Amino acid sequence: MKKIRLGVNIDHVATVRNARGEKYPSPLKAALLAEKYGANSVTIHLREDRRHIREEDLRSIKSRLKIPLNLEIAATKEMLKIALKHKPPFICIVPEKRKEITTEGGLNLNFNKLFLKKIIYKLKKNKSRVSLFIEPNEKDIRKAKLLNVDCIEIHTGKFCNLVNDNKNFKNELDKIKKSVALANKIGLEVHAGHGLTYASAKILSKTIGIKEFNIGHFLIGESIFVGLASCIKQFKRIIK
Ligand code: PXP
Numbered sequence: 001m002k003k004i005r006l007g008v009n010i011d012h013v014a015t016v017r018n019a020r021g022e023k024y025p026s027p028l029k030a031a032l033l034a035e036k037y038g039a040n041s042v043t044i045h046l047r048e049d050r051r052h053i054r055e056e057d058l059r060s061i062k063s064r065l066k067i068p069l070n071l072e073i074a075a076t077k078e079m080l081k082i083a084l085k086h087k088p089p090f091i092c093i094v095p096e097k098r099k100e101i102t103t104e105g106g107l108n109l110n111f112n113k114l115f116l117k118k119i120i121y122k123l124k125k126n127k128s129r130v131s132l133f134i135e136p137n138e139k140d141i142r143k144a145k146l147l148n149v150d151c152i153e154i155h156t157g158k159f160c161n162l163v164n165d166n167k168n169f170k171n172e173l174d175k176i177k178k179s180v181a182l183a184n185k186i187g188l189e190v191h192a193g194h195g196l197t198y199a200s201a202k203i204l205s206k207t208i209g210i211k212e213f214n215i216g217h218f219l220i221g222e223s224i225f226v227g228l229a230s231c232i233k234q235f236k237r238i239i240k
Contacts, residue, residue: 004205004239005040007070007193008232009216014044014052027053030220030228031061031069037229038236041090043214045072045103046082048096055082062086070214072133075112080119084126091123092131092153092191092214102217103194106135106155109143120147131191136172136179144188151189153214154179156204160195163203173203180209198222198238205239213239 013030017023031042042065044053062069071088073079074096083091093116095107109116109132123130131151134140144152154176162169176192183190192204193214201213215235223231 003236004210005212006038006232006235006239007041007043007191007212007214008034008039008219009043009045009193009214010034010220011043011045011052011216012220014054014057018052027057028060028064031065033228034232035065035067037232039067039232040212041068041070043070043072043092043216045094046079048074048076048078049098058082058086058088062088075107075116075119080122083123083128087126088128090131091128092133093119094133103133103155105157106133106140109134109140109147113147117147120149124148124150131189133193136175138179138182141179141183141186141188144183145186149188151191151211152183153191153193153212154210155194156192156196156200157194159204160197160200163200164195164197169203173207176204177207180207184209198234201235202238 010027010030013025014027017025034042046053046058068089070090070092072092072094073083075093094103120130129150131153132144132149133153133155134144136154159169159172162172180190190210191212192210196215197218219231
């Protein structure tokens with residue numbers, strides 16, 4: 001069976017940098033080290049409020065990274081313009097609220113459908129692989145297919161919270177499994193992300209049909225204790 005790819009999200013290297021307004025720790029350095037230690041792609045989320053990653057990070061990482069860069073953006077005119085300009089190989093469209101601490105759920109695919117369709121068309125024409133970050137449910141998967149994306153990324157936040165709290169996660173895991181099966185059946189590549197730790201990644205890696213995990217907060221936090229190399233290697237062992 002093919003290994004699940006590991007996308008390393010380095011937003012929180014930028015969070016630490018910005019906390020002191022210094023130039024370090026450098027997201028570019030983190031991206032290049034993640035590549036060296038076996039990441040299959042590097043993810044950055046350029047938020048509208050620039051709370052972590054900035055456009056200069058996008059520029060420098062895109063120009064030096066040899067593995068694919070996965071840019072997460074909200075569906076806005078500003079982000080579309082930036083994505084078209086920098087042309088990252090992978091793009092994931094995510095919902096964004098100014099006051100949220102993190103991306104709290106999947107996209108609302110009933111909202112602004114025409115604009116979403118236009119963005120997806122333009123990004124694909126510009127040769128980026130386009131993914132939509134959605135909740136694990138049938139309706140959204142079918143809507144994503146109609147929007148003509150290449151892949152979907154399933155928001156695993158609820159499942160991961162249940163695992164972290166030692167609660168029964170069976171229903172949530174079943175929802176994810178059903179969603180993965182349906183998406184694969186209708187020709188969508190499936191990724192998963194949000195809140196993943198060693199424990200939740202291990203459980204989810206047994207779900208057949210998921211091609212890519214995108215992991216950030218836990219991975220960067222754990223790297224403080226064990227180093228980026230060890231942490232990436234441990235995740236790769238777990239999800240293989
Ligand atoms: N995937 C997507 C689409 C995200 O927006 C994020 C960050 O919110 C992640 C994965 C990574 O989540 P985390 O930092 O919780 O691992």
